[in-house]
Amino acid sequence: MRNIIGLLTLSLHFGCQGTVRAAHDEAETPTSYTALEVAGGAMGDPVGSPIHAVLTSPPEVPPAVDRTTPAKVVVELEVVEKVMPISEGVDYTFWTFGGTVPGSFIRIRQGDTVEFHLQNHPDNKMPHNIDLHAVTGPGGGAASSFTAPGNQSQFSFQALNPGLFVYHCATAPVGMHIANGMYGLILVEPPEGLAPVDREYYVMQGDWYTVGKYREKGLQPFDMQKGIEENATYVLFNGSEGALVGDNALQAKVGEHIRLFVGNGGPNLVSSFHLIGEIFDKVHFEGGSLVQEQVQTTLIPAGGAAIVEFTVEAPGTYVLVDHSIFRAFNKGAVGMLKVEGPDAKGVYSGKEVDAVYLADKAAPAAPIAEASQATAAGTLSLAQQVDAGKALFQGTCSTCHQPDGKGLGDVFPPLAESDFLMADVERSIGVVLNGLSGPIEVNGRRFDSVMPPMSQLNDDEVAHILTYVRNSFGNKGDAVSPEQVARVRATTERPQGAAH
Amino acid sequence: MLLHLYIAVAVAQVPTDLVAIRGGAYRPLYPADPEVPVVTVGPFRLESRPVTVGQYRAFVQAHPAWAPGKVPAVRADESYLSRWSSGATLADEQPVTEVSWFAARAYCAALGRRLPTEDEWELVARASTDAFDASADEAWLAEILAWYGRPSTDTLSWVGRGTPNRWGVHDMHGLVWEWVEDFNNTLVSADIREAGDDERSRFCGVGAVSAQDVKDYANFMRVAWRSALEGRTTTRNLGFRCAADEEGP
Numbered sequence: 001m002r003n004i005i006g007l008l009t010l011s012l013h014f015g016c017q018g019t020v021r022a023a024h025d026e027a028e029t030p031t032s033y034t035a036l037e038v039a040g041g042a043m044g045d046p047v048g049s050p051i052h053a054v055l056t057s058p059p060e061v062p063p064a065v066d067r068t069t070p071a072k073v074v075v076e077l078e079v080v081e082k083v084m085p086i087s088e089g090v091d092y093t094f095w096t097f098g099g100t101v102p103g104s105f106i107r108i109r110q111g112d113t114v115e116f117h118l119q120n121h122p123d124n125k126m127p128h129n130i131d132l133h134a135v136t137g138p139g140g141g142a143a144s145s146f147t148a149p150g151n152q153s154q155f156s157f158q159a160l161n162p163g164l165f166v167y168h169c170a171t172a173p174v175g176m177h178i179a180n181g182m183y184g185l186i187l188v189e190p191p192e193g194l195a196p197v198d199r200e201y202y203v204m205q206g207d208w209y210t211v212g213k214y215r216e217k218g219l220q221p222f223d224m225q226k227g228i229e230e231n232a233t234y235v236l237f238n239g240s241e242g243a244l245v246g247d248n249a250l251q252a253k254v255g256e257h258i259r260l261f262v263g264n265g266g267p268n269l270v271s272s273f274h275l276i277g278e279i280f281d282k283v284h285f286e287g288g289s290l291v292q293e294q295v296q297t298t299l300i301p302a303g304g305a306a307i308v309e310f311t312v313e314a315p316g317t318y319v320l321v322d323h324s325i326f327r328a329f330n331k332g333a334v335g336m337l338k339v340e341g342p343d344a345k346g347v348y349s350g351k352e353v354d355a356v357y358l359a360d361k362a363a364p365a366a367p368i369a370e371a372s373q374a375t376a377a378g379t380l381s382l383a384q385q386v387d388a389g390k391a392l393f394q395g396t397c398s399t400c401h402q403p404d405g406k407g408l409g410d411v412f413p414p415l416a417e418s419d420f421l422m423a424d425v426e427r428s429i430g431v432v433l434n435g436l437s438g439p440i441e442v443n444g445r446r447f448d449s450v451m452p453p454m455s456q457l458n459d460d461e462v463a464h465i466l467t468y469v470r471n472s473f474g475n476k477g478d479a480v481s482p483e484q485v486a487r488v489r490a491t492t493e494r495p496q497g498a499a500h
Numbered sequence: 501m502l503l504h505l506y507i508a509v510a511v512a513q514v515p516t517d518l519v520a521i522r523g524g525a526y527r528p529l530y531p532a533d534p535e536v537p538v539v540t541v542g543p544f545r546l547e548s549r550p551v552t553v554g555q556y557r558a559f560v561q562a563h564p565a566w567a568p569g570k571v572p573a574v575r576a577d578e579s580y581l582s583r584w585s586s587g588a589t590l591a592d593e594q595p596v597t598e599v600s601w602f603a604a605r606a607y608c609a610a611l612g613r614r615l616p617t618e619d620e621w622e623l624v625a626r627a628s629t630d631a632f633d634a635s636a637d638e639a640w641l642a643e644i645l646a647w648y649g650r651p652s653t654d655t656l657s658w659v660g661r662g663t664p665n666r667w668g669v670h671d672m673h674g675l676v677w678e679w680v681e682d683f684n685n686t687l688v689s690a691d692i693r694e695a696g697d698d699e700r701s702r703f704c705g706v707g708a709v710s711a712q713d714v715k716d717y718a719n720f721m722r723v724a725w726r727s728a729l730e731g732r733t734t735t736r737n738l739g740f741r742c743a744a745d746e747e748g749p
């Protein structure tokens with residue numbers, strides 16, 4: 001009863017090169033055999049009784065293999081479809097391997113024979129399977145693991161090639177299964193193992209497509225059209241905007257040698273992986289056996305991985321980003337590594353980087369959450385809007401217009417007692433939504449500059465911010481309602497595919 | 501728990517009304533013969549709603565061989581009607597799920613009916629509320645797809661709630677997956693991995709499907725879904741409805 005629908009669909013998208021193997025490029029090449037021979041004695045029958053693989057949730061990594069002989073390793077992985085936050089106040093129905101995005105980390109040794117059990121939770125709506133890039137054989141296990149909800153499949157493979165590999169679901173429509181979070185990493189250690197380090201972490205990037213725009217509150221469905229257009233709403237490390245920031249930041253101590261296993265699930269975007277304030281001593285680029293040294297930014301393809309290593313010399317917060325940088329500022333591709341220990345001023349002295357990069361996140365969430373609850377309950381007051389707007393203003397507008405609203409020099413006009421701002425509410429809404437450029441006059445002074453559109457803000461947020469600025473810094477005005485913002489938004493032409 | 505005990509008062513199996521479908525042509529996602537991308541479906545009749553828990557209970561009373569725990573493993577897996585005995589609250593008007601293909605067929609046969617074929621089901625499934633063929637209506641396709649974005653642990657709503665489609669049929673989308681008679685026809689007639697290049701090129705021929713079809717993600721899912729099934733499979737989101745030929749009871 002098993003079949004290869006997922007693969008067929010893949011080969012269909014890839015132009016159908018005539019064999020199902022084209023589903024991905026894992027033909028057993030002579031090179032892979034060479035690698036094995038060099039490894040010498042890696043292969044052979046499993047030794048000892050079967051071992052149950054230790055699986056870990058991100059960002060943790062299972063302990064090193066620590067075996068000199070191949071073994072039979074049993075892996076049990078459960079597919080769970082569940083709602084989790086993708087951002088503050090934003091939920092998404094994730095499809096997961098093991099309940100997390102990315103899925104559980106699997107660590108084995110070259111030559112191991114893996115007995116893989118894929119379980120599809122009975123509450124799930126979808127059939128799923130798994131394609132492990134570490135498997136040599138048509139479809140990487142996808143055909144033999146196709147599993148309806150409430151069922152499980154079993155298949156075995158021998159790990160012939162060492163490296164860091166992506167695994168993912170390959171059920172049609174594949175793009176959607178991956179876009180919903182169905183990917184993870186499997187590390188196949190070479191027989192001699194990896195050099196010991198002080199800490200190892202697991203980070204995986206993915207791009208997300210939601211009907212609502214970035215940070216629009218509520219349960220957000222998958223947007224197929226945006227997926228096809230590769231117009232990502234979020235680009236995230238470990239499946240949520242908060243996954244690696246604040247209390248969830250990766251931790252280390254000064255002087256430690258750190259190894260990150262970094263994957264990219266895609267489905268679409270290629271990552272320019274960068275750690276602000278560090279240079280990677282070593283990068284196993286593409287997860288393979290070659291090593292590049294002294295790397296600033298490493299490219300990680302969708303469906304690919306890299307192992308990066310570095311030593312942290314100075315305390316502070318280091319920021320992980322996709323250096324395709326709008327993704328970091330406007331789509332969430334930010335994580336943190338917090339390093340504690342004695343100052344090393346000789347190496348670096350200065351302020352923390354995250355203050356700049358995470359200005360946006362600095363907004364205290366409480367008043368904003370309170371305002372959204374009040375909106376839902378229909379009890380939103382002017383005071384609540386002002387509080388929420390103040391928090392949002394600090395994160396969004398104050399860099400240019402200044403925290404006191406007085407503006408800066410001849411470039412950023414004042415919002416404090418601004419006749420331009422107060423004269424026409426709808427025009428001010430339009431300024432925030434669409435930006436403003438060209439000559440204007442504010443309180444008799446001329447400005448001729450450019451304000452970018454703040455289109456990442458939703459209607460509620462724009463309403464709160466404008467209510468705040470129109471009732472602060474010496475201004476006195478009415479509340480601006482989300483409906484007013486919606487009306488202005490609706491009457492504005494926007495290019496197709498732009499955040500709306 | 502209480503609910504299913506008190507239902508134990510025998511009731512006759514009440515059949516759902518049948519809607520006459522005059523037939524038509526539709527474009528399957530994976531045509532059986534790539535030379536014939538459009539399939540013609542003859543006239544038949546289809547139940548206007550999925551079979552409910554209440555209706556299935558009546559069936560089980562009349563046919564105790566289909567009671568939970570009585571069905572041999574080859575005809576229904578362990579989770580067959582498992583929530584009937586787990587204390588879960590099931591309303592009579594919810595669609596019955598956790599039924600195997602064998603069980604669904606037996607239910608329909610008891611009414612002198614049968615399961616719809618995949619072609620019949622898909623023809624009717626292409627209708628939106630106002631068009632018989634809405635397969636080019638992107639907004640409607642997106643709406644179907646949205647069902648997959650909704651949490652799976654939600655309690656199933658009652659059958660026949662929303663607006664029927666253009667044929668007058670309810671719940672073709674957005675409630676449960678449904679069995680069809682030939683669910684394993686599309687791809688699983690044999691173990692396809694051993695079927696040789698002929699078979700592959702047949703499906704590769706699907707590379708010729710129009711871009712519009714490739715965007716019908718919901719349809720991909722139905723095909724993928726059906727091909728994940730065995731006749732004994734039962735799941736919490738899989739139900740069925742019966743069909744009948746043009747003439748008949």
Ligand SMILES: [Cu+2]
Nearest residue numbers: 128169171177
């Ligand atoms: Cu999947």
